[in-house]
Amino acid sequence: MSPQITPIADTAQDLELSERILAPDGSRVANPLLDPFVADVDPAQLRSLLRDMVILRRIDAEGVALQRQGQLGLWAPCQGQEATQIGTARAIAPEDYVFPSYRETGVIYARGAQPGDYVRMWRGEEGAAYDPAALGVAPLQIIIGAQTLHAVGYAIGIQHDGADEVAVTYFGDGATSQGDVNEAMIFAASYQAPVVFVCQNNHWAISEPVAVQSQYPIAGRAPGFGIPSVRVDGNDVLACMAAMRWALEHARSGKGPAYIEAVTYRMGPHTTADDPTRYRDEAELESWRRRDPIARVEAHLRAAGELTQEHLAETQAAADAVAKEMRAACLGMVTRPPLAVFDGVYAEPHTGLERQRDEYAAYLASFESEV
Amino acid sequence: MSPQITPIADTAQDLELSERILAPDGSRVANPLLDPFVADVDPAQLRSLLRDMVILRRIDAEGVALQRQGQLGLWAPCQGQEATQIGTARAIAPEDYVFPSYRETGVIYARGAQPGDYVRMWRGEEGAAYDPAALGVAPLQIIIGAQTLHAVGYAIGIQHDGADEVAVTYFGDGATSQGDVNEAMIFAASYQAPVVFVCQNNHWAISEPVAVQSQYPIAGRAPGFGIPSVRVDGNDVLACMAAMRWALEHARSGKGPAYIEAVTYRMGPHTTADDPTRYRDEAELESWRRRDPIARVEAHLRAAGELTQEHLAETQAAADAVAKEMRAACLGMVTRPPLAVFDGVYAEPHTGLERQRDEYAAYLASFESEV
Amino acid sequence: MTELTLGKALGAGLRQAMHDDDKVVLLGEDIGKLGGVFRITDGLLDEFGAARVIDTPLAESGIVGMAVGLAFRGYRPVVEIQFDGFVYPAFDQIVAQVAKLHYRTQGRVKMPITIRIPWAGGIGAAEHHSESPEAYFVHTAGLRVIAVSNPEDAYRSLRQAIASDDPVIFFEPKRLYHHKGDVDLAAPLADAPPMGLARVVRAGTDATLITYGAMVGTALQAADAAEDDGISLEVIDLRSLSPVDYDSVAASVRKTGRVVVAHEASREAGVAAEVIASITERCFEYLESAPLRVTGHDIPYPPAKLEKYHLPDLDRLLDAVDRVLDRPNRLTGAGA
Amino acid sequence: MTELTLGKALGAGLRQAMHDDDKVVLLGEDIGKLGGVFRITDGLLDEFGAARVIDTPLAESGIVGMAVGLAFRGYRPVVEIQFDGFVYPAFDQIVAQVAKLHYRTQGRVKMPITIRIPWAGGIGAAEHHSESPEAYFVHTAGLRVIAVSNPEDAYRSLRQAIASDDPVIFFEPKRLYHHKGDVDLAAPLADAPPMGLARVVRAGTDATLITYGAMVGTALQAADAAEDDGISLEVIDLRSLSPVDYDSVAASVRKTGRVVVAHEASREAGVAAEVIASITERCFEYLESAPLRVTGHDIPYPPAKLEKYHLPDLDRLLDAVDRVLDRPNRLTGAGA
């Protein structure tokens, strides 16, 4: 009865159904919807976006390497998603607040993460990778979709405070199936809360192709809830930035929530514990290699004569420097003492836990006195 | 960015935004979408629909009376929703299976409920009001929205069995905010399961107007999930039946799920424990009284000269008879003996519970031996 | 002192907390115009406005998740779950987020969330309206769990819960909402005993009867009845289920040597199991008989007409008292 | 006898159950092509097809709710929850539907659903991947709860769970997935001992060590170590946590008079509390010292680098054994 949205036939068709500014070959496509939002982006700015993407890829590679070398318990690579993460995150204001999932390495990078922040959680040292207040980013969230509701609650707080900040939440295509993510849209729409939803549709939820969650464009769900949405080419950093600026402006100006689906691809495994050869074709991966988000910007800048060897060398050096610091921070981490397991369970004294702590302390001490 | 659906300004506008066949004054409106589905409905059939609605209203009034007289712990009136319930339920085939909420008195009536079935649960005698297999209806569900997932699972079972049955689930406007109901749409769409979703938008979730859940037509959500939907005037029994036939046909023919939003109104309190004067205007109620689903059909039939005093008298007598039987069944119910609290917890022996049962039996027996 | 019902005392507690701290916001289904299905928030919408008394969409996970976000923003959300049996859709947000965020962030992010739960049975309600889910939360590290039994405690401990920087699951016995008691509305919170303390409701010497919530009243009746029989029962109202005030409990057990722990919730891995295991650990040498549990059976909450065969009552308490005292059953003569 | 890892034994159990009854269907995230993140369902998609090995959308409430619907239709769904910490979004469907529908309908609607949960810690994982939520389900009437500790039990009891007309929460200790043991793949299920029985894994006379899951291995190590010290420990693997086989437990306690109950899960209102409370009720006169618990602390599961300070290990078990035996600590000399 109601008009049916066309299902997506295959992943190749995906990007055709999304908004873009830079084509995979680096050529610029006119986009009346998005262009106004990045009219100010000059070659220098574009180079800076490229630089961030290159550094992010390097950080990601270092994360994988550290895991392979036994320094991290796990790592969730974001290779392939650099344009989505950098493009959107760079548009977010410092006073905004971000509620990410676990794969947003590029987002915390853009928010000013310190070298150790990338690895602290994955190494198993602490529950949160960084100080949330310092970055304006909630702790990485492992429970799929849970953070989207937190963002909405935070946005309602912003609204009550009369502030012009925005809460932003990132989640995957798989997450869109969770009740929480749908409730988040409902609550956001009900209160017209200043929150931006960013769905990184990287085509896979571990081994499940996005079609298991949805055979229709995910961005098509939001309008039914009263939330305007846009579906962008997530490998086009300019489109991502433009969409994010639109969404943030929409939310910041009191018009309520906005929704972005960034259509991108997870080039690596789900995590370092995953073996994607069990479930996906090399051909699919190959087709996405041809849409590499970094190559696209490089091609564009190069064609415009705006990318020199020096630029590239500087970027590579910066990336290597970050990776080096990250490694050093990782290797230098000192595990907290045994009794730290009790730290921070409660904000105020809890007699039951204090007793357990004391007993355990005495138990540990009994070994020391042994010697 | 994406086209925004217009929010609903007020409840009066609501019905204008929905499909109908019979106008509130009983006149017939041409509806190219729905008409074909009820082309066969002649005056006799329409009278039979009217009869069911009248009987249902009588059952409902009896339920309220029994509660007021202390015979039931609670009753959830469905006055005002007769067209939605009878119109949709009469379209369902006997071999289909229904997953209702707690307010579907009309649905269980249409499925052949026995007099005691209406009250057994509300009286606090048993957990389920009736034998699910006998009616093809799952037990009344109190946890908001939970039953929608059950319907989807059942429908996937139908699909696996290669049967041409359909699972139908009923839920309220409030329920549409629950994660489960959204997950149900996602699962149904993912598997193209033969399930029909019937949202009875009766404008209220206890004291909350539907705008707290959604400022946009609820039926507008389904297409985003890939589920075709229709929004019908829920006080128009023909429109409800037509929509349901469409939806069932769609699902039965392997095209996947379908979604109906029936825009209706809860004339009475949420339950007999509720006092709606605390939160809603008499004027609103009054406006809906003018859209009474029963009056509408009567007016239509009367104008067509198809409703005699005899018809009305027969219907009233039938209604009174059902009410009488219902009352007798209610008053005649014998509470199970104390040890029945242990019956049916497990299908197979459970040593822990058996011991508790034995201990409690011995404890109870100790009082008897006392005398 | 003002005489108030438990329900009104809770309302007064909310009101006071909202006056004391404008970061306190209430969220829940039907808490605005309706004042909640139990009218606990009655009048608060008018007094504090819709920005602080927030009717939410019908989704418990959403409500608690929204509270988490508000806490991130520095608010102190007080959530009303409409009935005990409707807290489960929020279980993930409570267990994986509310309880763990402070720990996850080593104290950097506080979760001063109070989750109020109208609780337990004995009101002849439909399914899911009479549940006693407290053990789930007691078992969940990172939460505090409070169960109130009278207006005075309700008023004070609700304010304490809201003022606490920790998340508190706050159980309100529905069947006592209309019970009256004196409340000192003016008593400063700073002078109040800490939230975690148990209370000896009635001193006694022969056996200790430990319970909480609505069953405190039943326990007091049992103590009266036992007294007629020359037995002196000490009755303890735990008040806090996490942490349990084991100092008070142990002091009593060392005195009486005999213990009955009672609750409505089912038995397996319930709070009574916890209390008995802890008592045994701490007071083994003082125990003169096996501590006994009087609880709901290990069954789903039964239909209303049968609930009286599920809920521990006076007779079942007295029967257990007789057994811990190694006496024949005072009602039936059995067990002699 | 075939030597299999615990993981492979579970896979074999699923395969056999699917052969035995074509109403058995598997649902879960990534259980199809991938064979599950632990490869338990490896090969089953190829063998039984996508209609019986169903990759689901990413929503645990949806998965369990779908299983309920399939059960209504006469199927026997076996759900895989990807990790222990991801079961909470399904908590409502499990507690309010799966556990209660048989009771609600007085047995008219059966819920033969098995919910498999890769379980517990010690694998250096990220948050939510090492949880021990078993007490929540033990406390929930209407469910059965199984925890396996070796390939043979895994193979047999998974088949029993699937064949059971009751819902079963089935805990699989992740850190034992690669442990090997002999499995009799041909043994008819009809000859097997009932699912609810505990097993005396090692007979002993001085004290009883009760545990389940991966800690059975630790308990056996403790028994070895204690033997070197001249102490004879009886080790019991509970196997079924609801019901607990208290006949076997009580028989052992009557013999030894001393008890340690151990698990990874946190302590407050955990399974050990239940076991100790029940032992005290049944065997009070036989107890020579207070039964002790050795458990995870009452903290959220800590970061991987600290988990060894949370999980009970050999030393903590031995320390408790020394204490129930009123001996000085054998390692440290303390407590003498």
Ligand SMILES: Cc1ncc(C[n+]2csc(CCOP(=O)(O)OP(=O)(O)O)c2C)c(N)n1
């Ligand atoms: C509630 C919950 N269920 C299951 C998991 C296990 N899990 C971790 S990541 C993942 C897939 C997520 O896919 P998507 O949302 O697309 O994000 P992506 O990993 O692609 O970034 C799953 C199933 C989890 N972390 N939380």
Ligand SMILES: Cc1ncc(C[n+]2csc(CCOP(=O)(O)OP(=O)(O)O)c2C)c(N)n1
């Ligand atoms: C999970 C859950 N939360 C809360 C409730 C309490 N409750 C019962 S009915 C109701 C309103 C339902 O509104 P709607 O879905 O519109 O159905 P209606 O009652 O109007 O038929 C609420 C909040 C419940 N039964 N289950």
Ligand SMILES: [Mg+2]
């Ligand atoms: Mg993904």
Ligand SMILES: [Mg+2]
């Ligand atoms: Mg409604």
